[in-house]
Amino acid sequence: MNVTQITFSEFLLSERSQHKLDKDLIFLLEDIATSCRIISHQIRGGAFAGKLGATKSTNVQGETQKQLDVIANEVFVRHCSNCGRVAALVLEEVDEIYWLKDKPEAGDYLVYFDPLDGSSNLDVNLSVGSIFSISQLPTAIDATDDRSILRAGSEQISAGYSVYGPSTSLVVTTGNGVNGFTHQQGTGEFRLTFPDMLIPETTAEFAINASRYSLWHPPVRRYFDECIRGKDGPRNKAFNMRWTASMVAEVHRILIRGGVFLYPSDAGNISSGGKLRLMYEANPMAFVIEQAGGAASTGTNRILDVQPTSHHQRVPVILGSKEEVTVLDRYHRES
Numbered sequence: 027m028n029v030t031q032i033t034f035s036e037f038l039l040s041e042r043s044q045h046k047l048d049k050d051l052i053f054l055l056e057d058i059a060t061s062c063r064i065i066s067h068q069i070r071g072g073a074f075a076g077k078l079g080a081t082k083s084t085n086v087q088g089e090t091q092k093q094l095d096v097i098a099n100e101v102f103v104r105h106c107s108n109c110g111r112v113a114a115l116v117l118e119e120v121d122e123i124y125w126l127k128d129k130p131e132a133g134d135y136l137v138y139f140d141p142l143d144g145s146s147n148l149d150v151n152l153s154v155g156s157i158f159s160i161s162q163l164p165t166a167i168d169a170t171d172d173r174s175i176l177r178a179g180s181e182q183i184s185a186g187y188s189v190y191g192p193s194t195s196l197v198v199t200t201g202n203g204v205n206g207f208t209h210q211q212g213t214g215e216f217r218l219t220f221p222d223m224l225i226p227e228t229t230a231e232f233a234i235n236a237s238r239y240s241l242w243h244p245p246v247r248r249y250f251d252e253c254i255r256g257k258d259g260p261r262n263k264a265f266n267m268r269w270t271a272s273m274v275a276e277v278h279r280i281l282i283r284g285g286v287f288l289y290p291s292d293a294g295n296i297s298s299g300g301k302l303r304l305m306y307e308a309n310p311m312a313f314v315i316e317q318a319g320g321a322a323s324t325g326t327n328r329i330l331d332v333q334p335t336s337h338h339q340r341v342p343v344i345l346g347s348k349e350e351v352t353v354l355d356r357y358h359r360e361s
């Protein structure tokens with residue numbers, strides 16, 4: 027069968043037989059895909075339903091919530107609570123952990139969501155997305171214990187994201203490489219359009235919010251200063267810069283054509299540990315990036331090795347083409 031005809035369900039069945047995936051994981055991934063379809067539909071109709079603006083509330087991170095942040099959150103809660111193996115949901119928009127079982131068993135799933143990433147882009151009709159991560163409880167627990175959801179990223183069994191851009195994409199890893207699907211209008215199916223995604227090892231494109239230059243630490247300034255000196259600078263390369271203010275869109279571009287994305291800790295965010303959240307932004311993206319042959323670092327550690335201490339924890343993020351992440355790690359060591 028032509029790759030573009032393979033549906034997400036068919037793909038999951040073949041992954042299941044090749045890699046012995048648990049059938050409940052397949053059901054959960056189907057529920058996540060259904061949620062992404064619904065959210066995509068809600069975003070595309072948002073202007074008609076008056077759903078693009080902000081709510082009057084702020085989330086646990088003190089950020090003003092968009093109406094669609096709240097809607098996307100509800101969609102994931104409603105559709106991903108059905109699979110009997112899900113023990114808990116951790117969501118960006120909700121302070122507490124949402125336990126679905128009183129006495130979770132070994133192997134039960136812990137699912138982490140950024141229901142809508144880059145939501146400041148909604149009002150201006152630019153790309154946004156959803157991010158998910160799935161881990162398992164290593165042992166049964168007698169009663170719910172919030173510390174048991176603090177799993178390192180290296181324990182993820184699946185992760186991915188959906189981008190709601192000119193088309194809706196779904197990109198997924200189950201630890202066996204990375205595959206990308208496009209939502210087909212009409213049939214409503216996600217079809218395999220980007221099999222075996224691989225990130226080029228070298229790149230001449232970086233993404234950072236350069237308005238924070240005055241807040242950056244020396245290694246990040248050094249990297250940026252060298253990049254913008256172009257061919258005549260120490261890197262001998264004419265670098266290009268991008269910033270979409272939506273991590274999903276940045277990661278998707280890097281998966282398609284390479285590049286490096288940075289949201290480092292700086293003088294403005296160091297007291298919180300950085301900007302991006304470990305459990306539902308950094309970890310899932312790091313897993314996808316590594317599975318596609320890239321690298322993901324805090325500047326001093328591999329992101330997937332960071333031991334979480336709280337479920338809304340923030341970390342510095344540097345990810346993408348290996349060569350650039352290696353340069354940035356070295357600049358951090360040398361500083």
Ligand SMILES: O=P(O)(O)OC[C@H]1O[C@](O)(COP(=O)(O)O)[C@@H](O)[C@@H]1O
Nearest residue numbers: 140142143144145235271272273274
């Ligand atoms: O506005 P800034 O500082 O450029 O930050 C943009 C970053 O913030 C985020 O939008 C945070 O995501 P949320 O919309 O889920 O809070 C990232 O997607 C993006 O990389």
Ligand SMILES: [Mg+2]
Nearest residue numbers: 140142143144
């Ligand atoms: Mg986000």
Ligand SMILES: [Mg+2]
Nearest residue numbers: 118140142143
């Ligand atoms: Mg979000």
